[in-house]
Amino acid sequence: MKSASTSSGEFDVVIVGSGATGGVAAMELTSFGLKTLVLEAGPKLDATQVVGRGGINQLKRVYRHLVSNPQPIQKMHPGYWECSPDLFVSDAENPYSHPADKPYHWIRGRHVGGRSLTWGGVTLRLSDYEFKPAQQDGEGVDWPIGHDDLAPYYAKLETYFQVHGSREALPQLPDGEFLPPSEMTPAELMLKASLAEHAPDRRMIICRGIGSSRTHRPSREQPWPMLSSPGTSLRTAMATGLCELRDNAVVRHVVCDPHTRLASGVEFVDRLTKQTHCVRAKYVVLCASTIETNRILLLSLREQQPGGLVDTSGLLGTHLTDHIATATNVLLPRVPQAQRPFELFGSDSVLIPRFRNLGKSDAPFLRGYGLWGGIQRFAPLPDFLRKGEPGATGFLAGHGEVIARAENRVTLHPSRVDACGIPIPHIEFAWSTNEKLMVADMQQQIRDLIAMAGGHCLDMADIYRVPPPFGAHIARMEQLMTCSTPGLYVHELGGARMGTTEENSVVGPHNQWWSCPNLLVTDGACWPTSGWQNPTLTEMAITARACHYLATQLR
Known part of the structure; x- marks a missing residue:
C-alpha cells in the first residue's frame, strides 16, 4: 500500500x-x-x-504477562488469547483514564x-x-x-x-442478502427442537456473518x-x-x-x-x-x-453507550457426537434473536437482548482434562441494549497526555439498574432454556481440570463472564x-x-x-x- x-x-x-x-x-x-x-x-x-503462529503467540503472551506486562487491560479480552497479541495495543503506550470506582476496559487495535x-x-x-x-x-x-x-x-x-x-422473516431481525447458511451441530439442533416445542417465541437460528x-x-x-x-x-x-x-x-x-x-x-x-x-x-x-x-x-x-x-447542543461526549453481556457454560447430556469439527465464529454459531419488549412491555426493564453462542463447537478434550458427566459442552451469552444516559461520557483529561503530547480521554461509565435487571433476566432465561433440553449450566471448574497456575486466570474469566465490565464487549x-x-x-x-x-x-x-x-x-x-x-x- x-x-x-x-x-x-x-x-x-x-x-x-x-x-x-x-x-x-x-x-x-x-x-x-x-x-x-x-x-x-x-x-x-x-x-x-x-x-501469527500459535506457539510464538503463546510465548509472547507468557513473556509479556510475566516480565513486562504492557497489556493488563487487553489481556482481559478472550480474543487476546485466541489471536496474535500484536493485534492489541500496549496499554502502557496508549493510556486513558476512568474514575477509580468505575472501571472501564477499552480494548483497542x-x-x-x-x-x-x-x-x-x-x-x-x-x-x-x-x-x-x-x-x-x-x-x-x-x-x-x-x-x-x-x-x-x-x-x-x-x-x-x-x-x-438464513431468511427467517423476523420483524426484530430483518433478513438480508445471504449466501447459504452454515450448519448447526447435533447439540444445537436438539436445543432448537426443544425451544420450538416449549418456548416457540425463543426462536433459535443459525447466525449471520462472515467466515x-x-x-x-x-x-x-x-x-x-x-x-x-x-x-x-x-x-x-x-x-x-x-x-x-x-x-x-x-x-x-x-x-x-x-x-x-x-x-x-x-x-x-x-x-x-x-x-x-x-x-x-x-x-x-x-x-x-x-x-x-x-x-x-x-x-x-x-x-x-x-x-x-x-x-x-452541548451534547458532545455524552450519552456514551455499549452492550452489556453475560455468558454461561452449558452441558447437554445424551447428544449424538458430531461427525466433523464445527467452527465457532461469525456465521458459524447460533442466535436467539430478541424476544423481550416487542410491541408490549413484558419485562422489568426497558429494551431487549439476544442470546448468542455455540454448543459442540470445541475440539473434544482429552480425558485427563475433562471432569463431570459426559455430554456436549458449549456456552450461551446474552448481549443487550444499554440505555444511553448523559452521565456516561467521554471528556479530556485535564493534565495527562499520551506519548504524542495529546490529551488522553477520560471515560466515565457505569451500568444502571436497567442493565442489571436485564443481566439477571438473561441468566435466568439461559438456565430455563437449557433445562428444557435436559441440560445444565456449569462453571468451567465443573467441566475442566484446570492446572493450578491457570486457576486465578480462569476464576477471573468466570467473573467477567457473569457480567461484563463496561467496554470489555468492544461495542462502545x-x-x-x-x-x-x-x-x-x-x-x-x-x-x-x-x-x-x-x-x-x-x-x-x-x-x-x-x-x-x-x-x-x-x-x-x-x-x-x-x-x-x-x-x-x-x-
Whole structure:
C-alpha cells in the first residue's frame, strides 16, 4: 500500500481510521472518483503477522504477562488469547483514564485495519424496534433514520462481504442478502427442537456473518482475512489508484477555516518522529472508533482551537453507550457426537434473536437482548482434562441494549497526555439498574432454556481440570463472564449522536456536523442508541450511506 509522503497536497476527502468503517468510506468515495487519504494512528502489519503462529503467540503472551506486562487491560479480552497479541495495543503506550470506582476496559487495535482484524464477523441488521425505541417506551430519543434508509447499503455490504445466513422473516431481525447458511451441530439442533416445542417465541437460528479469520490461510491472491478492511474494502479502494494511506499518523484535531467555519483538514502527529503535520481536504470523515472520534472532536472545539467547531447542543461526549453481556457454560447430556469439527465464529454459531419488549412491555426493564453462542463447537478434550458427566459442552451469552444516559461520557483529561503530547480521554461509565435487571433476566432465561433440553449450566471448574497456575486466570474469566465490565464487549457507541436538529444532536441525518457540514462522523460515535445487535455491519452501512451523500454533494 502506498503511503502519503507529504502533508501539503490537497485531497477531496481525508478519512481518519482504517478499520471497518474507514475501509468502507475509502471504498465508497473512490468509487465516485474522489481523491482520498486514509490516516491510521498505528503501523502497517505484514499479513502473516495478523495470523501469527500459535506457539510464538503463546510465548509472547507468557513473556509479556510475566516480565513486562504492557497489556493488563487487553489481556482481559478472550480474543487476546485466541489471536496474535500484536493485534492489541500496549496499554502502557496508549493510556486513558476512568474514575477509580468505575472501571472501564477499552480494548483497542492501533494498526492498519484496526479492530477489523479481530472482530467476530457477526453481521446483524438493526430493526425499527432499535431505530425507533422512544416511540415504543418513551425513553430517550429515536434515530433520525430507519431500517428502510439503510436497507440498500446493508444489501450492498452483505453481498460484498459474502455474508452467510438464513431468511427467517423476523420483524426484530430483518433478513438480508445471504449466501447459504452454515450448519448447526447435533447439540444445537436438539436445543432448537426443544425451544420450538416449549418456548416457540425463543426462536433459535443459525447466525449471520462472515467466515472465520482464524482458519484463514494467507495466499498471494488473498493474504488478508475476508472480514478485515485490508483484505476487502481498503484493498478495493487502494486498487483504484485514488486512495493513499499514511500510517503512524495520530490525528490530534480537525482544522477549521476561521473565515468559513468549515473543516479544512486535520492536524496529526507522526507517532515515530513526534513531528506535527497538517493535511488539507475538502471533506473530513471521522472513522477512528467511538472513543477516539470523541477525543478528536473534543480537541477540535472552539474552546480548544481558535476558530474551532461549535457544539450548539452541548451534547458532545455524552450519552456514551455499549452492550452489556453475560455468558454461561452449558452441558447437554445424551447428544449424538458430531461427525466433523464445527467452527465457532461469525456465521458459524447460533442466535436467539430478541424476544423481550416487542410491541408490549413484558419485562422489568426497558429494551431487549439476544442470546448468542455455540454448543459442540470445541475440539473434544482429552480425558485427563475433562471432569463431570459426559455430554456436549458449549456456552450461551446474552448481549443487550444499554440505555444511553448523559452521565456516561467521554471528556479530556485535564493534565495527562499520551506519548504524542495529546490529551488522553477520560471515560466515565457505569451500568444502571436497567442493565442489571436485564443481566439477571438473561441468566435466568439461559438456565430455563437449557433445562428444557435436559441440560445444565456449569462453571468451567465443573467441566475442566484446570492446572493450578491457570486457576486465578480462569476464576477471573468466570467473573467477567457473569457480567461484563463496561467496554470489555468492544461495542462502545455514542457521544456524537445523530438527530433531527442541532439542539438534540451533534450530527444530522447524513452524519454532518450541524455547523460544519463538510465534517462527517460515521463510526459508532454517531449512534443515538445501541440496540442489541452486533454493531459493525450497521456502522459500515451508515458510513456507506453518508459517503454516498457526500460524493453526490461534491459532484
